[in-house]
Amino acid sequence: MKPEEKIIDYFTVLKSREIIGSSYIFIGGQFLIINRLIKLINCAENSQFCNQCWSCKRVDDGHHPDLLVVEPDPINIKFNQIREAIRFLSRRSFYSPKKILIIKDAQKLTDQAANLFLKTLEESPKNSFIGLVCSKLEDILPTIISRCRKIYLPYSKVKLAKSKEKIKSILRSGYFGPGKRKDFSLFLESLIILLHNQLKNDAGYNNNHEADSLTLDLNFKEAVIALEDLFKVYNAAGTVNINLALNLIKMRLRCN
Ligand SMILES: [Zn+2]
Known part of the structure; x- marks a missing residue:
């Protein structure tokens, strides 16, 4: 399966449980995925999206009344654009479960615009979905980052880099050994895949045979939170204190 x-x-699972969050940063800038997510969020179809319903068609033709996409004009995203976006979010949605605001090239928000936006991110209007899209997280103000859930395109291999038994034994021991950063990244990658599979199994999406999970003793919400934390650690795997991080993960996953 492609990343x-x-x-x-992942979002299909969140949708089926009605636990899609309100603010996300998508790191990687692949707008095609965002387009599919936009459809997924408001499609009448229960699982993914249908490409047939009124909402999906309006997304495709670029005239969805409950969707606003903000882009740099032309160099940066200005105060007035964000003020307009906040107004858009505060209005009632016309036809859809959620009002969706997408900010492309979010690293190009002026400081003024970003500061204006902070309060909205903190207390986003009910039934709204805010997606900031950027190529690199480092270019975004930390105050913005801390208010959003982060979605990375973290891995390309479905094949586990480490065996399930090896992963379990590392988790139980809480010790990774010194100077093995690349190995640690591979370990995290495998763990993300396993936890993701577990989420799919729990939600009844275990329709493929590559699904292999750790059968951890976590409820769905805990597993979602753990997965987001794993993404964070994975992204910082180049600098993080490996054994400290490992013990945090161990605690999150309740592995003893
Ligand atoms: Zn649809």
């Missing part, structure tokens, strides 16, 4: 399919899958 983007995993992301779509």
Whole structure:
């Protein structure tokens, strides 16, 4: 399965549980995926999206009344654009479960615009979905980052880099050994895949045979939170204190 399919899958699971969050940063800038997510969020179809319903068609033709996409004009995203976007979010939605605001090239928000936006991110209007899209997280103000859930395109291999038994024994021991950063990344990658599979199994999407999970003793919400934390650690795997991170993960996953 391609990485983007995993992301779509992940959101399909969130949608089925009605626990899609209100603010996300998508790192990687692949707008095609965002377009599919936009459809998924408001499609009448229960699982993914149908490409047939009124909402999906309006997304495709670029005239959805409950969707606003903000882009740099032309160099940066200005105060007035964000003020307009906040107004858009505060209005009632016309036809859809959620009002969707997408900010492309979010690293190009002026400081003024970003500061204006902070309060909206903190207390986003009910039934809204805000997606900031950027190529690199480092270019975004930390105050913005801290208010959003982060979605990376983290891995391309479905094949586990480490065996399930090896992963379990590392988790139980809480010790990774010194100077093995690349190995640690591979370990995290495998763990993300396993946890993701567990989420799919729990939600009844275990329709493929590659699905292999750790059968951890976590409820769905805990597993979602753990997965987001794993993404964070994975993204910082180049600098993080490995054994400290490992013990945090161990705690999150309740592995003893
Ligand atoms: Zn649809």
